[in-house]
Amino acid sequence: MGLRVSENDFYSLHGMWGAYASLILGRIGKGAGLVIGNVQPPQRGLFIGYRLGAETPWILPFCPETKIGLDASAYVDPDAPAKPMLSPADFSYFPQETIERSLSLSGEEWKAGLLSFKVTSFFGSVADPVSADPSLLRQQLRPALYITLTFDNSKKSEPLIGVFGMQGVRRPLSDSTNGTLLGFAHGTEWGFACLPDESIEEVMDWRAIDAAFNGNRPIRRLASEGVLRIKVNPGETKMVHIALGVYRDGIITSGLRTQTYYSSLFQDLEEVLDSALRDTAFMLATAAELDKGLEQSSLSDDKKFLLSHAVHSYCANTELLISEKGDPVFIVNEGEYQMMNTLDLTVDQAFFELVYSPWTVKNELDFFLTRSSYKDAYGIAFCHDQGVADSFTPVGTSVYELPHLSECFSYMSFEETLNWVLTACLYISKTGDIQWFSENRHHLEACLASMKTRDKNQDGIMDIDSDRCAGGSEITTYDSLDVSLGQARNNLYLAVKSWAAYVCIEALFRQYASDSVHIIESARISAQWAASTIQSRMLPEGYIPAVFESDNRSKIIPAIEGLVYPYICGWPELVSEQGPFGSFVKTLQKHLQTVLQAGSCLDSVSGGWKLSSTSHNTWLSKIFVNQFVAENILGFTDPELYRDAVHAKWLRNGSAQWAATDQVHSSDGHDMGSRLYPRLVTSILWYSYMGTSKNCSF
Structure with a gap:
């Protein structure tokens, strides 16, 4: 569902309400990914795609030729006879004209080939933290959004390997959660995860896409790229829900000392992601009701687009803080x-x-x-x-x-x-x-x-x-x-x-x-x-x-x-x-x-x-x-x-x-x-x- 747009090469900010953080994506051939404490588009790669059988992998065009962090060349003598270098990654970007993009009040969706990639970031009303039940606040103030990946291999006779990942991550989340979450994080500040599944693996390497599509390499924790590798059998359609979350702890403002409000509800990034994933069905249903209301309204398609695009950016600029006295402080950044x-x-x-x-x-x-x-x-x-x-x-x-x-x-x-x-x-x-x-x-x-x-x-x-x-x-x-x-x-x-x-x-x-x-x-x-x-x-x-x-x-x-x-x-x-x-x-x-x-x-x-x-x-x-x-x-x-x-x-x-x-x-x-x-x-x-x-x- 959603409003399909004919021009699909533009940035969207998918803000996490009250977190001053967002998933930014949408420019063809430009950077994409999570940002926190700002709204500037990141210069990092966002990896979303698949490989069918032995064919060339297809990737959405969100990963510019940008190097993040060190690679193998930083660790070896360039003149040594044996260098653990990788050949350039072998994949193709989906041509822009083959990609469908649609926006809704709650997020947006991209479709290309056998892939559907949906972002859900807006969930509507937010309760007053002064009087609301803490369990409700954990739902509404949780600094997280959702990715729904669908790989349709139902009509194919070969297995499919799907990927979702990012540049800039430095640690697998399975390490800190004893395997209860699969995914990757940038320090303790932001990351993405899914619940464990026998068909999903963590892949971390100098070039994570290449590693995901070419053999079972061990996790290389020195790298700065990580993806989830998703196996889809012939004749199968597989849907995977991934949570993206952020976390900032301690005093984060000057002039008036405040902390993020959500840090009073969650102890760390892992708890944010785990909570989001266990609440997926309810949150996505809430978002679907929002979308249904706008879709059934009498507004023109252009007005629906203008409103949806605006809501995503507004949420990205919101910041809910808590003072040292325990009072909520609401900020909209400009x-x-x-x-x-x-x-x-x-x-x-x-x-x-x-x-x-x-x-x-x-x-x-x-x-x-x-x-x-x-x-x-x-x-x-x-x-x-x-x-x-x-x-x-x-x-x-x-x-x-x-x-x-x-x-x-x-x-x-x-x-x-x-x-x-x-x-x-x-x-x-x-x-x-x-x-x-x-x-x-x-x-x-x-x-x-x-x-x-x-x-x-x-x-x-x-x-x-x-x-x-x-x-x-x-x-x-x-x-x-x-x-x-x-x-x-x-x-x-x-x-x-x-x-x-x-x-x-x-x-x-x-x-x-x-x-x-x-x-x-x-x-x-x-x-x-x-x-x-x-x-x-x-x-x-x-x-x-x-x-x-x-x-x-x-x-x-x-x-x-x-x-x-x-x-x-x-x-x-x-x-x-x-x-x-x-x-x-x-x-x-x-x-x-x-x-x-x-x-x-x-x-x-x-x-x-x-x-x-x-x-x-x-x-x-x-x-x-x-x-x-x-x-x-x-x-x-x-x-x-x-x-x-x-x-x-x-x-x-x-x-x-x-x-x-x-x-x-x-x-x-x-x-x-x-x-x-x-x-x-x-x-x-x-x-x-x-x-x-x-x-x-x-």
Whole structure:
């Protein structure tokens, strides 16, 4: 099952949720294998294939000509008459055109010749470790994924030898488990194993594939390659389940001392692998149910691909830690940048987390308050991030933000404050956690006061930069784009997002704290100011300029982005044409109709969505949010408008080297930044939040 893709040469990150580890594979002729503490594709070989009878072996093309570790030449005199050298391995790669690749929500599958190779890495919901039963946590937080190998020799009259293995391993697992596991490991950090079977053997040699297919050589423990050799009789189809796992023990972070949460549940790598293998049937059945749900949904094949590809990368970036006090600390690392809990990603990833792990949103919100909040001259604000590469920054600081700047690396004080507010509103409205609201309402009130103080002329829009900028200017999450979306002050995108924060605060307090008349009225007035100001900026040409300064005339799609928050929070009347802000919503509808044209915000080459008319730099995660708003709130129902096929090809072709890449060039999708990214899970909006679209009368 799964969605077959026509272009099969692209990387996928198959993350182990909460472990900051993944199996990376998919580029033809490139490296593949397990990584831990990062998301960069490895430069190692992954060996998967078979030999039928005496024929030439066939191998999937995941093993480049890369030497890992020493070989026999390091141990002998090169001039000696007898050298224990091996001839070059004799095998062929399956031609790319003969390989079928399909993706699903839980993983992916490759088929070639008599071989099927399936990866299963996503299993859905994750329970709150504070309250969940330990046995459930061992299932859901186990740092492992599954490989299912199937060799179909049912119609052949000769025996078949199958292999699965990797470069970079240094020890057979049968040594440390007395034969209860067969497989190999890299130290104590990562490895793969299966349960013992009379038809499966461990093979370790300078060239493990050659050794596996050519005789019964003894295990050479000096080598750095290991494979499982699987014997399949004539007329037989054999399925083998292999677990891949990781393990890091002890303190792994600085700035705040934490350990991996799973190390409190498992004592070592061997226990992780053994537990996974004994739980195989249940976990694979759970994954199959996930896949069934997406397959039976009404989403297009391209949307199914975009969501599945995104989920795999998101999981690869997640990291669940445990503090020295025993508290869980949830981190999402920012792809290639490795920044920890970047708040302008959190607000977008919350849509996904509220479906599968809502407790992580609360964990993030609390952690931002304790580590990332600060007070500048105008009130409370929040940092961009909490550190990088497992190194936490001091309280109230980030690794990104610096003074005296007006472009990349400047402060995002205002937008990050909006992000915390909007994430809090999403969490409370979707979970009904009234206790958390009661405990934190004063923080929401402080954020409201801070937002209003930064609106100097009382038009509902931020026009004062934080004094932390020290003469520079604040920027937005679109940090490397031009002024149309990069500048925070008097920015249309942030103006609508501000409106959204004001109306969400008002609605939240009306629902849960109706006695807070002052807060409700204060938020209502600022929302009205913002809506009125934005509408007043509409040009005769039928759109609102991106920045309300310097006669700016850029056209942007994310003018509509802020509408998503009250809608998802459960207050659709606030974004209805018949609601209290109906005129405002109609203005944004007209704006989108004007800008969503070829050569403006539809790329003239690819036809894909450009977030700004004045830049080819575009973000897929944000495209997905704005598409959702366009269809479900503003009534743009023509499926041809959304260009899903273009956006899917961007990832499979233009950014093939970098798995789920967020920031791409709109002409062909080649990567421009934000590679190996988690934020593309905004695509969950299509799957879990789709409502009945309104009819559009354009």
